[in-house]
Amino acid sequence: MNRNIARAVAAVVAAVAVALPAFAGAYPLQVARNVMMYMALAITWDMLLRSGQISFGIAGLFGLGAYAAILGVVRGGMPVWLSIPFAAVVAAAAAFLLGFLILRLRAMYFSIVTLALAEMFRIVIHNLHDFTGGPEGIVMPAGVIFGGNAAALYWLTLAGLAVALAASWWFEKSRIRFALTAIGNNEISASSSGVNIFRWLLVAFTVTSGIQGLLGGIYVQSYGFATPDGVFSADFTLLPLAMALLGGMHGTVGPVLGAVLLGLVSEWLKLKIPYGHLIVYGIIIIIVILFMPAGILGLARKMSRGAEGGKS
Amino acid sequence: MAAKQNGNKGKHMALKRRTAILAALAAAATVLILLWKPTVINNGLQQAGLYAAIAIPMGLVLGIVHIVNLAHGEFMMVAAYATYFACKALGMDPLFAVLPAAAVTALLGWVVFRLTIQRALKAPELNQLILTFGIAIALTQVVNILFTSQTYKIPLEYVSASIDIGENTFPVWSYVFVATAILYAVGLRLFLTRTTAGKAAVAVGQNPRGAAIVGIDVNRSYGLVFALALALVGAMGALFLTKSAIFPQVGSPYTMKSFCLVAMAGIGNIPGILGASVLLGLSEQLLRAFRETRAWADIVFFVLIIAVILGRSVSWRRKK
Amino acid sequence: MKKLLSSLAALALVSGAAFAQSTIKIGGIWTLADITGKQGSAAAQLAVEEINAAGGINGKKLELIVADDEGKADKAAAAVEKLATVDKVEAFIGGMASGAEVGKIPAYAKYGKVVVATGAASSAIVEKALGPSPGSDYYFHLHPWDYNQGASYAEGWDAIQKKYPRIQIKKIFLAYEEGAFGKSSWDATKALFGADKRYTIDGAPFKSALLGGGDYTAVLEAAKAFKPDLFLWAGYDADALPMLEQAKALKFSPGIYLGAPPGWPIGFGSSKLARNVSLYGMWSPAMNDTNAASKKFYDAYVKKYREEPATYFALLSYDAVRILADGIKAAGSTEPAALIKALEATKYASPLGETITFKSSNIIKHQGITRQKILQWQNGIQEVIWPFEVATAEPVYPFPAWK
Known part of the structure; x- marks a missing residue:
C-alpha cells in the first residue's frame, strides 16, 4: 500500500520534472538546473557514505570531468556529445586507479586524502598553461551545447540527475547494498562473513566518481567554459554534503529533499535580501542541524512515529 | 620463543638503524640547503611557525572534543578584526592586544559552544562538521556586511626587522610565530599532564562515558577545551594582524591547512603538528626558491600529506 | 464608502499600469558581497536617481533592478534569466569577475538585449566566449581588456621616460599572483614590454594573501x-x-615600486610605507581638482552614501547607466538594433577624465575604454602622473631607499 503510494508520487514527480519546460519560464528552469546539479552530486556522495567512507573529493572529480570534457573537444577534436560520457570515463578511471591506493584508509584519513587529491588535480590543471588554458580558463569555441536552448539544457542536467538516481536506486536494491551497509556497520564482521570489502568499496568509489565526472562534463558543456577556480570550487564539495545532511543521509530521498530545500532557499533569500542573504543562509544551516539532527527525513519519521504512537 | 625474541630484537635494531639513517639524511640535506640557498631555511621555519601556531588549537579540539571545526580560521579572523578596531580606537599596538583578544575569543567560543556545538555532540560527526560550516559562513558574512570586503592592515615598523649576514638579508619577525607554536605545544602538554582540569579533559577525550562514570562533567570539560583552543586562536588573531592584512575570507584557507596538518600528524599528536609544519614550510620554500619549481610549491603540501598518511597506514597494517 | 474604495482601487490599478508603461527597467548584476559590486550598484542607483530628477528619458522614468551573481557562473546565469523574464528589463549593466561573466554570456546572447559591461577584463575567456561581430554586437565592454591595459602601460612608461629623462627603465620585474589576474598580467607584460628587446623582463608568481x-x-x-x-x-x-x-625587511628598493591591485587597503595612504609607491588605475579623488565631472560624481556619491568610492568600479557603473540612458534617449527606444546604433555614436565625457567612445578590439566590435592611468601615492593621495593631459602631479623618482 505504502510502497504503491511512494511509486505513484515518484512517477508524478518524474512526469512533472520531464514536462517542466512546457510550462515554466527560463528563470525557473535555470534555478532547477542549478538545484539538480547539486542534487545529483549530493546523491553520489551519499552513495559512498553508505559504506561509512566520507569523501571530501567531490569537487576534484567534478572538476576533472569538466576539464576532460572541454579538453576532449578543444584539444582532442572530440564531438561535443561524446565529451560528456568521456568525462565520466576519465573520472571513473582515475577513481579506479586511485582507489587501490586510498580505499584502505578509513574515517578522517580517507576524507583528508580525497581532499588533497582534489587540490592536486586543481593545481596540475592550473599549472599546465599551454594544454589546459591555465588559471584564466578555457572556452568552448563553438559555445554552449544545443545552441543554448533552455529546455534542452534543462533536460541534459535532468539526464545527469537521472543517472545519479538510477545508480542510487541500484545501490539500494542490489547486492551491493548489503555489502556496503555491512561495511558501514561493522567492517570486521562484514569481512568475516565473506564480504570482499575492498572490491565493493572500489565499485562504489568508481561508480560515484564516474557520475561526478559526468556531471562535471554536463556542467562545462552547459556553460561553454571552465576555469580551475570555478569547477574545482569548494562549493561543489561542501554544498552537496550540507544538502545530504539537511535532507537525511543513507538513502536517495534525503539528498533530494535537502538539495531542493537549500537550493530554493538560497535563491529565494537572494531575491528578498540582496545584500547579506548569505548570513541568513549560514544561520539556516546551523538551525536545521540543531533542530533536525537526522535531517528532514529524520524529523518526518519521528513525527509519523509520534502520530502513530498517539493513536494507539 | 627465543627465536621470536631475536627476530623482534633484529627488527628493533633495523628500525633504529633506519631512524639513524633518516636523521643523518635530513641533517645532510639541511646543511646542503643552508650552503646553497641559505634563506630557504630561514623563511621555511617562519612559515612553519605560522602554520603550526594556527593548527595546534585545531589539533586540541579534534583530539579531545572530536569535532572538525570548519569555523577554526573564521574565529581567528573575528579575533583579528576585534584587535584591529580596538587598536585603532585606543591607538594601541596589536601586541598589547594578544591577551585581551585571547580572552574575548575564548568567551565567544564558549558561548558558541554552549549554544550550538554542545547540542550536536551526540549526533554523528558529520553534523558537527556541517554545523561549523554554517557557523563559518555566518561569521564571514556578518563581518563582510559590517566592514565590507575591503582589507585592513595596521602598518608596523618592527615587522620589517631583519639581520644581514654576508650578502644575505634574513627577515626575522615571523619567528614570533615559531615561538608561539612552541609555547602552545609545551604549554598544552603541561596543561594536559599536570593539571586536574587537563587530566580530566584527556580522560574525557579518551573515554567520555567512563569519565562521566567517575564523576567528570563531560560537557564542561569539552566546553573548557573548546574555549581554551579558541583563546589560543584569538591570541594568534592578534599576532596574525601584525603580519597580514585582514578581510572576511582571510581565515578560511587556514582552516583547511590546519585540518591537513593535524591529519598528517595523526589525531591527538600535538608535537607531531610541529614536525609536519616544519616539513611543509621548508619544502614549500625550497620549491619557491627555484624558477623551474616555483609554480609547484602549492602541490607539495598535498603530496606530502597523502604520502605521510598512506605510509602510516601501510606501516600500521604491517604491525597488525 | 464602498464606492469610494472601489474607485480608489481602480485608480490605483490605472496608475499602476500607467507607471509600468512609463518606466524603463534596466537590470544590474554584480557580486554584491564584494566592495566593487556593493559600490558599483550604489553608484548606478545614484545615476538613475539623477536622471529621473532631471526628467527621466523621453518622459519615462528609469528603474534599476539589482541582482547578485555571487561571483559564480551558475548563479550569474540565473540572475540574467530572472531579470530578463521575471522583471522584463530592457537592458543590462554590471559585471566584475570574468569567471562569473562567462556564465552570463549564453543567456545574454539568447535575449540579444544591450549589455553595458563594467568589469571582466580577461580576453582569454570573456572576449573569446563573446565571439566576433555581429554575434556579440549587443555587448558594450567599458573596462579595458587585459591586453589593452598592458599596451597602455607600455605607452605610458615610454612617454614618461621621454618627458622626464632622469627616469630610465631598462629592467622590469613582475611579481604576479598565480591566479587568472596575475597570469594574464604576466602574459601581457611579456608580450608588450618584451616585444622589441628594449626592456629586459623577468617575473615570478606568488600566492596572494587573498x-x-x-x-x-x-x-x-x-x-x-x-x-x-x-x-x-x-x-x-x-x-x-x-x-x-617584507620588501623593507629585505632592503629591496627598486627605482620604481609599482602596484596594480584593483583596490587599495583602507588607510593605505596614511601609512609611511606608501610614500611614492606608484600604481595603475583609472581614477583618483585627486582628479576632482582638475575634472568637473569627477568632482560632481564624487560629491554626489559621498553625500548620498557617506563613504568614498573605494575603486574606479563605482565610476564605471555610474558611467554605464549614463551611457545607456543617453543611448536610449537618442534611439528613442530600447529596441536592440536601434539602441546599438545609437550607442555606437556615444561620445560621453566620463568623470574618469576621458571621452568614452566604442571601437573594435581584438575580437568584439564595441570596446569602450582602452587606456589605464599611471598614478603615484604622494602625501597620502593618489596623484595622476600619466596621461599628461589629466595629470595632477609630477612623478617623484626614485622610490626612496629604506632607512
Whole structure:
C-alpha cells in the first residue's frame, strides 16, 4: 500500500520534472538546473557514505570531468556529445586507479586524502598553461551545447540527475547494498562473513566518481567554459554534503529533499535580501542541524512515529 | 620463543638503524640547503611557525572534543578584526592586544559552544562538521556586511626587522610565530599532564562515558577545551594582524591547512603538528626558491600529506 | 464608502499600469558581497536617481533592478534569466569577475538585449566566449581588456621616460599572483614590454594573501637579485602593505615600486610605507581638482552614501547607466538594433577624465575604454602622473631607499 503510494508520487514527480519546460519560464528552469546539479552530486556522495567512507573529493572529480570534457573537444577534436560520457570515463578511471591506493584508509584519513587529491588535480590543471588554458580558463569555441536552448539544457542536467538516481536506486536494491551497509556497520564482521570489502568499496568509489565526472562534463558543456577556480570550487564539495545532511543521509530521498530545500532557499533569500542573504543562509544551516539532527527525513519519521504512537 | 625474541630484537635494531639513517639524511640535506640557498631555511621555519601556531588549537579540539571545526580560521579572523578596531580606537599596538583578544575569543567560543556545538555532540560527526560550516559562513558574512570586503592592515615598523649576514638579508619577525607554536605545544602538554582540569579533559577525550562514570562533567570539560583552543586562536588573531592584512575570507584557507596538518600528524599528536609544519614550510620554500619549481610549491603540501598518511597506514597494517 | 474604495482601487490599478508603461527597467548584476559590486550598484542607483530628477528619458522614468551573481557562473546565469523574464528589463549593466561573466554570456546572447559591461577584463575567456561581430554586437565592454591595459602601460612608461629623462627603465620585474589576474598580467607584460628587446623582463608568481598566501620573501628575493629599475606587482589589496613591509625587511628598493591591485587597503595612504609607491588605475579623488565631472560624481556619491568610492568600479557603473540612458534617449527606444546604433555614436565625457567612445578590439566590435592611468601615492593621495593631459602631479623618482 505504502510502497504503491511512494511509486505513484515518484512517477508524478518524474512526469512533472520531464514536462517542466512546457510550462515554466527560463528563470525557473535555470534555478532547477542549478538545484539538480547539486542534487545529483549530493546523491553520489551519499552513495559512498553508505559504506561509512566520507569523501571530501567531490569537487576534484567534478572538476576533472569538466576539464576532460572541454579538453576532449578543444584539444582532442572530440564531438561535443561524446565529451560528456568521456568525462565520466576519465573520472571513473582515475577513481579506479586511485582507489587501490586510498580505499584502505578509513574515517578522517580517507576524507583528508580525497581532499588533497582534489587540490592536486586543481593545481596540475592550473599549472599546465599551454594544454589546459591555465588559471584564466578555457572556452568552448563553438559555445554552449544545443545552441543554448533552455529546455534542452534543462533536460541534459535532468539526464545527469537521472543517472545519479538510477545508480542510487541500484545501490539500494542490489547486492551491493548489503555489502556496503555491512561495511558501514561493522567492517570486521562484514569481512568475516565473506564480504570482499575492498572490491565493493572500489565499485562504489568508481561508480560515484564516474557520475561526478559526468556531471562535471554536463556542467562545462552547459556553460561553454571552465576555469580551475570555478569547477574545482569548494562549493561543489561542501554544498552537496550540507544538502545530504539537511535532507537525511543513507538513502536517495534525503539528498533530494535537502538539495531542493537549500537550493530554493538560497535563491529565494537572494531575491528578498540582496545584500547579506548569505548570513541568513549560514544561520539556516546551523538551525536545521540543531533542530533536525537526522535531517528532514529524520524529523518526518519521528513525527509519523509520534502520530502513530498517539493513536494507539 | 627465543627465536621470536631475536627476530623482534633484529627488527628493533633495523628500525633504529633506519631512524639513524633518516636523521643523518635530513641533517645532510639541511646543511646542503643552508650552503646553497641559505634563506630557504630561514623563511621555511617562519612559515612553519605560522602554520603550526594556527593548527595546534585545531589539533586540541579534534583530539579531545572530536569535532572538525570548519569555523577554526573564521574565529581567528573575528579575533583579528576585534584587535584591529580596538587598536585603532585606543591607538594601541596589536601586541598589547594578544591577551585581551585571547580572552574575548575564548568567551565567544564558549558561548558558541554552549549554544550550538554542545547540542550536536551526540549526533554523528558529520553534523558537527556541517554545523561549523554554517557557523563559518555566518561569521564571514556578518563581518563582510559590517566592514565590507575591503582589507585592513595596521602598518608596523618592527615587522620589517631583519639581520644581514654576508650578502644575505634574513627577515626575522615571523619567528614570533615559531615561538608561539612552541609555547602552545609545551604549554598544552603541561596543561594536559599536570593539571586536574587537563587530566580530566584527556580522560574525557579518551573515554567520555567512563569519565562521566567517575564523576567528570563531560560537557564542561569539552566546553573548557573548546574555549581554551579558541583563546589560543584569538591570541594568534592578534599576532596574525601584525603580519597580514585582514578581510572576511582571510581565515578560511587556514582552516583547511590546519585540518591537513593535524591529519598528517595523526589525531591527538600535538608535537607531531610541529614536525609536519616544519616539513611543509621548508619544502614549500625550497620549491619557491627555484624558477623551474616555483609554480609547484602549492602541490607539495598535498603530496606530502597523502604520502605521510598512506605510509602510516601501510606501516600500521604491517604491525597488525 | 464602498464606492469610494472601489474607485480608489481602480485608480490605483490605472496608475499602476500607467507607471509600468512609463518606466524603463534596466537590470544590474554584480557580486554584491564584494566592495566593487556593493559600490558599483550604489553608484548606478545614484545615476538613475539623477536622471529621473532631471526628467527621466523621453518622459519615462528609469528603474534599476539589482541582482547578485555571487561571483559564480551558475548563479550569474540565473540572475540574467530572472531579470530578463521575471522583471522584463530592457537592458543590462554590471559585471566584475570574468569567471562569473562567462556564465552570463549564453543567456545574454539568447535575449540579444544591450549589455553595458563594467568589469571582466580577461580576453582569454570573456572576449573569446563573446565571439566576433555581429554575434556579440549587443555587448558594450567599458573596462579595458587585459591586453589593452598592458599596451597602455607600455605607452605610458615610454612617454614618461621621454618627458622626464632622469627616469630610465631598462629592467622590469613582475611579481604576479598565480591566479587568472596575475597570469594574464604576466602574459601581457611579456608580450608588450618584451616585444622589441628594449626592456629586459623577468617575473615570478606568488600566492596572494587573498587566497591564503601572504609570504612574499621568495619572490622578493628573486626580484632583488634581478636588480630591476621598475618592480611591478600584480595582486590584490590584501597584498599591498605586507609586501611593502617584507620588501623593507629585505632592503629591496627598486627605482620604481609599482602596484596594480584593483583596490587599495583602507588607510593605505596614511601609512609611511606608501610614500611614492606608484600604481595603475583609472581614477583618483585627486582628479576632482582638475575634472568637473569627477568632482560632481564624487560629491554626489559621498553625500548620498557617506563613504568614498573605494575603486574606479563605482565610476564605471555610474558611467554605464549614463551611457545607456543617453543611448536610449537618442534611439528613442530600447529596441536592440536601434539602441546599438545609437550607442555606437556615444561620445560621453566620463568623470574618469576621458571621452568614452566604442571601437573594435581584438575580437568584439564595441570596446569602450582602452587606456589605464599611471598614478603615484604622494602625501597620502593618489596623484595622476600619466596621461599628461589629466595629470595632477609630477612623478617623484626614485622610490626612496629604506632607512
